[in-house]
Amino acid sequence: MRRIVRAPWELLKRAFGWLVLFELRNKVLLAPSALRLRRFETAEVRRLAAAAAPPPAALVATVIATHHRPDALRAAVRSALAQSVRDQVVIVVDDGAGLPELPADSRLFAVSLARNTGVAGVVRNAGIRLTRSRYVAFLDDDNLWEPDHLERALAVLESPGGPDGVYTALRRVLPDGTERDVLSVPFDRRRAARESFLDTNAFVARRTKALHFSRLRRTPEVMPREDWELIHRYSRGHRVRHVPHATVRYLVNPGSFYTTWSA
Numbered sequence: 001m002r003r004i005v006r007a008p009w010e011l012l013k014r015a016f017g018w019l020v021l022f023e024l025r026n027k028v029l030l031a032p033s034a035l036r037l038r039r040f041e042t043a044e045v046r047r048l049a050a051a052a053a054p055p056p057a058a059l060v061a062t063v064i065a066t067h068h069r070p071d072a073l074r075a076a077v078r079s080a081l082a083q084s085v086r087d088q089v090v091i092v093v094d095d096g097a098g099l100p101e102l103p104a105d106s107r108l109f110a111v112s113l114a115r116n117t118g119v120a121g122v123v124r125n126a127g128i129r130l131t132r133s134r135y136v137a138f139l140d141d142d143n144l145w146e147p148d149h150l151e152r153a154l155a156v157l158e159s160p161g162g163p164d165g166v167y168t169a170l171r172r173v174l175p176d177g178t179e180r181d182v183l184s185v186p187f188d189r190r191r192a193a194r195e196s197f198l199d200t201n202a203f204v205a206r207r208t209k210a211l212h213f214s215r216l217r218r219t220p221e222v223m224p225r226e227d228w229e230l231i232h233r234y235s236r237g238h239r240v241r242h243v244p245h246a247t248v249r250y251l252v253n254p255g256s257f258y259t260t261w262s263a
Contacts, residue, residue: 200230
C-alpha cells in the first residue's frame with residue numbers, strides 16, 4: 001500500500017527532479033514571509049542609497065554578505081580586494097550585527113541593514129541593488145577566493161559568444177586547513193534538478209532582472225538552498241558554463257550549515 005501511495009510522487013520526481021518539486025513546495029509554504037521581506041529589502045536599499053555616496057562604478061561588483069564574523073569577514077574582504085582584476089567594487093552588506101573595522105580601500109563599500117533578517121537572499125539582494133556594475137560576483141564572509149577567480153570567470157564571460165554566467169570549481173576545506181575535496185561539475189540543468197552541485201561563491205554573472213536571490217526564509221532543514229535556486233532560475237533564460245579550475249576555498253564549518261553536495 002505504501003508503495004502505491006508513493007508511486008505518483010516517484011513519477012513526479014523522475015519527471016521534474018526532487019529539488020524542483022521541493023522548491024515549488026517552499027514557495028507555497030513560505031510565500032507570506034517572503035513578501036514582507038521583499039518590502040523590507042526595498043525600503044533598506046532606498047535608505048542606504050540615500051544615506052551614503054553611491055558605490056564606485058566598476059566592471060564587476062563583489063557582494064559579501066556577513067553577520068557577526070569580524071575576523072573571517074576581514075579575510076574574505078582581503079581576498080576579494082587582492083584579485084588580479086582591479087576593475088571591481090566590493091560591497092559588504094551586514095545583516096544587522098554591525099560592521100567591524102575593514103581595510104581602507106576606495107573600492108570597498110560597506111553598509112548595515114537596520115535589523116537582522118536571517119535571510120541570506122535579502123542581504124545579497126541589497127548588495128546587488130546598490131550597484132550598477134555589469135557583472136556581479138558573490139563571496140560569503142567565511143570563504144576565500146584565489147587571486148585569479150574573477151580573471152578566469154571574466155575571461156569566459158567576455159569572450160566572443162560567451163555565456164551569461166559562469167561558476168568555477170570549488171575547493172572544500174576543513175577548519176584545520178586540510179582539503180576535503182574539490183567540486184567540479186559541468187553545468188547540466190537536468191542534472192541540477194536532481195543533484196545539488198551549485199554554489200554562488202563560485203558564480204559570476206551578467207546583471208539582468210533575473211539576477212536576484214529568493215527571499216524565502218530557509219532554515220538549515222529547508223532544501224534546496226538559495227544558491228541552487230538562483231542559478232537554476234537564472235539558467236532558465238541565460239547560458240551558464242562551468243570553468244573547471246578551483247578558485248574558491250569553501251570552509252566546511254561544523255558550527256554552521258553547509259551544503260552536502262551530492263557530486
